[in-house]
Amino acid sequence: MQRPRALHVLHVPSTSALLANDKIRLSKPEQVSGYSLHPDGRLTFDRACLKELRPAKIGANLLDGFESHHVEPSEDASPSLQPILDAMLPANREAHHADAHLSPPRLPAAIDVVTFRNNLNKILGTPYNSNSPYVFHVQRRGRTLFLNIQHERDADGVMHPAQAKGAYAGRQYEAIASHGPRGEYCGVFAMLLGSTQLLVGAELDGVDGRGDYVELKTYKLLQTSKDRFSFERYKCLAFWIQSYLVGVGRIRCGFRSADCKLVKEQTFATSQLPAFGAKYWQPNVCLSFAKLVFAWLEDKVPDDTAYEVRYDPRARALSLLALPDAKSFLPTSVGASWPNGPTTS
Template sequence: MLIIRMEDHSEKYDIMCYQNREILLIQSLHETEFFCWRGLLTKIATTPYATKDAWSFRAIRRKGVIFLCQFETEAERKRKENMSARDKLMTYWGYSFESYMTIDEPGTEPSTSSVVSRREEFATMCRGDLTAPDGSRLRLLYSAEIDAIDHAGGLVEMKTQRGELEGGFWRWKAPKWWMQSFLVGIKQIVVGHRNDNGYVRKLSCVNLDDLKASKQAQWRPEVMLALLSKVLHTIRINLLKEDDACIVEFQPDRGIILKKVMPDKEDFGFIDVVDLSKFH
């Protein structure tokens, strides 16, 4: 497992700079077919239960590997621009909770006075397989931001939640929480239950099995995984040659759309961040 400090939140492939470049790229990436960030996989998979949230990403095949990169939609851009002070404050509460719950070094105390920053995060690399609609394997390598590790080195996911896990939580948040943790092998989520003033009044640990087994859960993991597999399989059968590329979008009024395109700098410049010429 490789954990590195990330400097910002843009989707990049700087992490590949750490790989051995004297072998085939696909071997360096552990025989993977798809390379991306976990957030994109979660976004695709939870589409059946987030039908109003548009998304967009680019995919390009290079040296036997298909690279995926999420792009901000116009709706997402406007939503960020129009965030209220309250929305921004609630986002801060989440990062502040993580800061209070973690330490930099074993044996130290959490810092409760330092400035909470989003510019510092940690990521891990994960290897996973899915079964395609035709029964073949889809081999994935993806990076995921992690909140912390425990004393045994296991990954820890932390969330804040207003009050108890009830009402709209089961419709909107639960599928995303489950998928995010499932993709990195996390079995429990640490939850800080806050009030309307941002004060955490209770801590709890939520098991992934309990999330999907709850009578209030109106969603199914197999539906999300089936859609994710279908989308990735469709990309694979459309991008067969070197530099084949496509744009994949979900539009609430039209569904999921795949458009094959000629790669240009504006849409596919992300792949040039790392010099792939040294890989065979």
């Protein structure tokens, strides 16, 4: 099926041009709500599914059970923003923070962008992305832009074997490096990127003994200069973006051998990572481009119609396209009163 013609195109500036821009500040992310997604699909506004981290067993086989692993049907191509919207209801915010023994912070007077962290990971990484296309949907309601994740798979829906093993090993590492109830815990964070007020939902791996959030990652053991280049150029950038966006201060990485045995664990401060990758990437390039994207969307997306944003790495450009059915992905009740009014239809 032929793809619709782009309505608007944003060409990605060179990294040197982005670096020449004024420094963009991301304010310290503040958690304003959260929720637990249970295995049976229940959503509760508490930290019931938040894991506690523990040392993983060195030598553990991260592919244990892979051959007999049953691949579940692919997830919905477009996860709903409803959990974030519901988490922002006053009663649900209060329930979450009471469970966490915290006082709910004041909400920003207005919110410009609502999204899952996944979309921001892609946007911030775009200036250094020459290989990986991506897509997300966007819809404006009032002053707020809502960004919705879109998952795209190969035509046959099958993941490459190496990717499948890597994904499985990552999940196994999370399982042996943490303990707690099954399910997912997501935090909802508010922060300012320049003058743009963001509201971001992010799945969190767990907390350490001090109660601080820590991300869990895996990577192959660094044995060659090529390994180190790949780690500093690509992985440190991805780790930094993901953690920095929601104020996670540390990343614990499980390094694995060629046959996916856990060799060692190493903890990195998120603030350290730009120094590791300084030869290859700069934080302000990422933040400056994100500011540019939000200004572009603010200018080009009219009220209450859903659009597709698609990145073509060969063209080094983002395109805004009309969706064939232009179907809204927001509840009709998300309006001027949100987030202080109801969000269910």
